[in-house]
Amino acid sequence: MGHGFRQLILGTVLSIAASQWLYGQVATPVTTMVSTNEAAVTNLVPPDIIVDALVIDHDFDTGWAEAKGRVVITKGDQELRAVYVRVNTKTKDAYAAGDVVLIHAGNVWRGDELTGNFGTGEWETGEWSTEPVQSSTISQEPFRIIESERAKITTNGYYDAYNTIVTTCTNEFQDCHYHVHSKKIMLKPGRELKLRGAKYYLGGMPVFYLPRWAKDLRPDWGWTIYPGHSSRLGAYLRTAYKYRLSPVFRAETHVDLMTERGVGLGQDIKWTLESGFPLFGLSKGAGYGDLETFYINDQRPVDDDEDLATSDIEEQRYRILLRNRYTLTSRDYTMLNMSYMSDTDVLEDFFDNEFRVYHTPDNYFIYGHNAEQYSISAGARVRLNDFFEGVNRLPEVAIDFMPQQIGESMYFYQGRSSIANLERVYPASNTNETDYSAYRFDTWHEVSRPKKFFGFLNVIPRIEYRGTYYSDTFATDSVTNIVTSTTTNPVTTVTTITNVQEVIRGESAEFRNVFGIGSEFSFKAFKQWGEGQDARRHVVEPYVNYTFVPEPSLLPENIYSFDDIDQIGKSHTARIGARNKLQRKEFRTTGYSPYDIIDVDLYTYYNLDTKDGEDPLTDIYMDLEWAPVGDFMIDARLRYNLVNSEINTFNVRSGYTKYGKVRTSAEWRYRVNRSSLLYGDISLFPYVQGWSPSVFARYEMEDSRLEEAGVYLRRTFDCMVVRMGARVLPGYTRGDGTEKEDEINATFELWLTAFPEYGFRDDMSEYGGTDY
Incomplete structure (x- = not known):
């Protein structure tokens, strides 16, 4: 910058001198004035340096020039503005005064005076102004330096400032919710911010002091601290430091301190492959994935309410998780998910948010290809831990044919074929079951012919075939053993006991043939009320779906069962129902289109092949989606048993959201004689600045037991969020008679809105499901 400025002054003087010489008006010493009524704009070599001022004066003897x-x-991304600038072309010293603005790499310095040297690139300032953010001393989003006694730009690219006030709040200084007063700050734009002797204030009250503090300004860098307390872990402090290893790889190092459990350690590696990235040199695509590890020498591997003698959980506990999604081309992709853990309870104890979603990990690798009329998948699924139950598929290949027209005919075809090596595996602790396996090839095909009769009745007859090959089958034999015993005490007694045992006998390979025919009948009728945007339309669609499948050549009781394919048997039914919709018009980007206010499907299955005493009609089903207004919805599923006149299952959930006012949801899950679970939550004034209380609860009516409840209070400011809360899981009596103790969790969180992923913050999915 110093060399460029020297070129600026020298070029200006030479150009003015040349013009004066041409007109015979050169004077010594040279003092050149440009009329204040016409600005002087000077382009110097190199051409990216430009000086613009109303008046430019230069003294060749002393080297001092004034603008x-x-x-x-301006030069590149650097810009210096002032009312007055004085520079020495020999020593390169410079002084600027009056509304000084120095812009460099997107950062803005403002003040009344600036002293520095273009050669060394170091600058010092006087006292800085305390203007709002748009005219703050230095701007490095999202930080604001409100006030500074003096500052300088160093040769290593740092901006140093002394006795500064720093914040990310956007209010006037007197209204800032927090600020930091630092004896010295060192800022390298886009890289890092360092504070020395930093006092932290909430409002005007000092809360703590740090002799040194640093924040990496690059993406994916920073600390996360999760404080809290729970009955299971004790007081805990979960910490993570995030950093980037390369443009592709990021990392997180975890250290979790738990008073009841010890120290947990973890190392995560995450990666993001941008479009065009070659994976193993095979292709160029895009994807993402992660490798997560966790280890702890658990001080209390078995809870106080569990039996240590019967537990198989040891002190050395760990979890390894590997996931990857990669899109090779627009049609090809791969998916990988692998999870290996030390015991069955490690998720529940240390990863409660994951445990709420799934208990048994799903380990698989899948390669998929999507074409216009078919899709192919090849992969494997395997159980890695022997304390879980599952079905190994090593490997499995499948091809699916989407419904498609056959040539130019009026017939349509769809189908699926798969081949797999299957193995049913049971937990090692289950000594009552024996693992079994078989190779299976399955192919299913359906041909249909849609037709319309009388201008309204849709008829879709179909014919289908399924063929399945099993490498192993079995038969069950009944073996009767008669045991006779004679006792004399003193009377002779003869006792005969008959034992009947089921013995499974292995059979050879078999091929199962399943044929089926059917037809679907339906039509639509509607009536409309009103006109234009206020119009309402009722649509009704009665339908009957008839299916006949004769008895297969191989029955389910002679097949090793792995999934629904192996349970196919004789069927002769008709699904009878009617679908009703109430619609209104809704404007979208392409114009007005129908919007479903209510969509309800009511149906039943009528058994056409009943045995003596059987009722052909047993259950009625209902599927309901209701959205009376855009902010409110209800979703329900019902199964009602006509024989017993009772509800077998009923799931209903609802939700209402009014931005800035309220957000609430409720759900009821009912299973006859098993469970009647209620869940509800409500948050007041979410998404906006101010106070926002939230509560949630889960209650099991079948056992009259409160399963979980929690309350949280959140205060959102313009630049920071404070949240505190607690949840409780009351104890209960387990099925084996043991007592489960109460579990209480409490947390306090604080984070800056500019850095929501960092700070004293916990993942709220660990505390009640919904992120309030």
Whole structure:
């Protein structure tokens, strides 16, 4: 910058001198004035340096040059503005005064005076102004330096400032919710911010002091601290430091301190492959994935309410998780998910948010290809831990044919074929079951012919075939053993006991043939009320779906069962129902289109092949979606048993959201004689600044037991969020008679809105499901 400025002054003088010489008006010493009524704009070599001012004066003897009036010096992304600039072309010293603005790499310095040297690139300032953010001393989003006694730019690219006030709040200083007063700050734009002797204030009250503090300004860098307390872990402090290893790989190092459990350690590696990235040199695509590890020498591997003698959980506990999604082309993709853990309870104890979603990990690798009329998948599924139950598929290949027209005919075809090596595996602790396996090839095909009769009745007859090959089957034999015993005490007694045992006998390979025919009948009728945007339309669609499948050549009781394919048997039914919709018009980007206010499907299955005493009609089903207004919805599923006149299952959930006012949801899950679970939550004034209380609860009516409840209070400011809360899981009596103790969790969180992923913050999915 110093060399460029010297070129600026020298070029200006030479150009003015040359013009004066041409007109015979050169004077010594040279003092050149440009009329204040016409600005002087000077382009120097190199051409990216430009000086713009109303007046430019230069003294060749002393080397001092002066630029006055709206001075602007630009070079690349650097810009210096002031009312007055004085620079020495020999020593390269410079002084600027009056509304000084120095812009460099997107950062803005403002003040009344600036002293520095273009050669060394170091600058020092006087006392800085305390203007709002748009005219703050330095701007490095999202930080604001409100006030500074003096500052300088160093040769290593740092901006140093002394006795500064720093914040990310956007309010006037007197209204800032927090600020930091630092004896010295060192800022390297886009890289890092360092504070020395930093006092932290909430409002005007000092809360703590740090002799040194640093924040990496690059993406994916920073600390996360999760404080809290729970009955299971004790007081805990979960910490993570995030950093980037390369443009592709990021990392997180975890250290979790738990008073009841010890120290947990973890190392995560995450990656993001941008479009065009070659994976193993095979192709160029895009994807993402992660490798997560966790280890702890658990001080209390078995809870106080569990039996240590019967537990198989040891002190050395761990979890390894590997996931990857990669899109090779627009049609090809791969998916990988692998989870290996030390015991069955490690998720529940240390990863409660994951445990709420699934108990048994799903380990698989899948390659998929999507074409216009078919899709192919090849992969494997395997159980890695022997304390879980599952079905190994090593490997499995499948091809699916989407419904498609056959040539130019009126017939349509769809189908699926798969081949797999299957193995049913039971937990090692289950000594009552024996693992079994078989190779299976399955192919299913359906041909249909849609037709319309009388201009309204849709008829879709179909014919289908399924063929399945099993490498192993079995038969069950009944073996009767008669045991006779004679006792004399003193009377002779003869006792005969008959034992009947089921013995499974392995059979050879078999091929199962399943044929089926059917037809679907339906039509639509509607009536409309009103006109234009206020119009309402009722649509009704009665339908009957008839299916006949004769008895297969191989029955389910002679097949090793792995999934629903192996349970196919004789069927002769008709699904009878009617679908009703109430619609209104809704404007979208392409114009007005129908919007479903209510969509309800009511149906039943009529058994056409009943045995003596059987009722052909047993259950009625209902599927309901209701959205009376855009902010409110209800979703329900019902199964009602006509024989017993009772509800077998009923799931209903609802939700209402009014931005800035309220957000609430409720759910009821009912299973006859098993469970009647209620869940509800409500948050007041979410998404906006101010106070926002939230509560949630889960209650099991079948056992009259409160399963979980929690309350949280959140205060959102313009630049920070404070949240505190607690949840409780009351104890209960387990099925084996043991007692489960109460579990209480409490947390306090604080984070800056500019850095929501960092700070004293916990993942709220660990505390009640919904992120309030």
